[in-house]
Amino acid sequence: SAVISQKPSRDICQRGTSLTIQCQVDSQVTMMFWYRQQPGQSLTLIATANQGSEATYESGFVIDKFPISRPNLTFSTLTVSNMSPEDSSIYLCSGAQTMNREQYFGPGTRLTVT
């Protein structure tokens, strides 16, 4: 299994600001993903992070709000832009070594927007 780390583990941010979350995996994975888990809810896929190209976003998520980068196989960032209190969630990065196979999750970033 892959070991995945995220920074920061938590943050409290002001409305209207942006936060960039970093995700690092310890081995070369083919696929990296970003999910959101709102309070008391299950996980929702935001996007697939593609190496060297634009991320693939799910319905309801747009690049202007959630820009994603993946400059190499083992590192990705998610930015939550122009934040509002509705963006308060846990943001999770996951990785899979091959398509169709197991995904492993990082510890998550707990974001509170005031």
Add this chain to the structure above:
Amino acid sequence: QKEVEQNSGPLSVPEGAIASLNCTYSDRGSQSFFWYRQYSGKSPELIMSIYSNGDKEDGRFTAQLNKASQYVSLLIRDSQPSDSATYLCAVKRSGGGADGLTFGKGTHLIIQP
């Protein structure tokens, strides 16, 4: 909308008994199925994956898949208090495009000592 359905519980099971968790999915073309365990305040931990019809056993855990019925289940034998958690069923969608997972809302399992 491709969905994954789980009973939210709570499901209360005596210690030492078998806990049975169920999940149905709507995407008939799905080929990959996963069970995650999530403790409160923690991220999901993968406990089982299953890709073909039938049973797959790993220690105290058995995953069962029936693609014709679009049904996947997880059995936990000899349940321990440490098994108390939310169990998330996840399905990889079929078709092209993104390869992420669709999650059910999770079943909250309580093992009573």
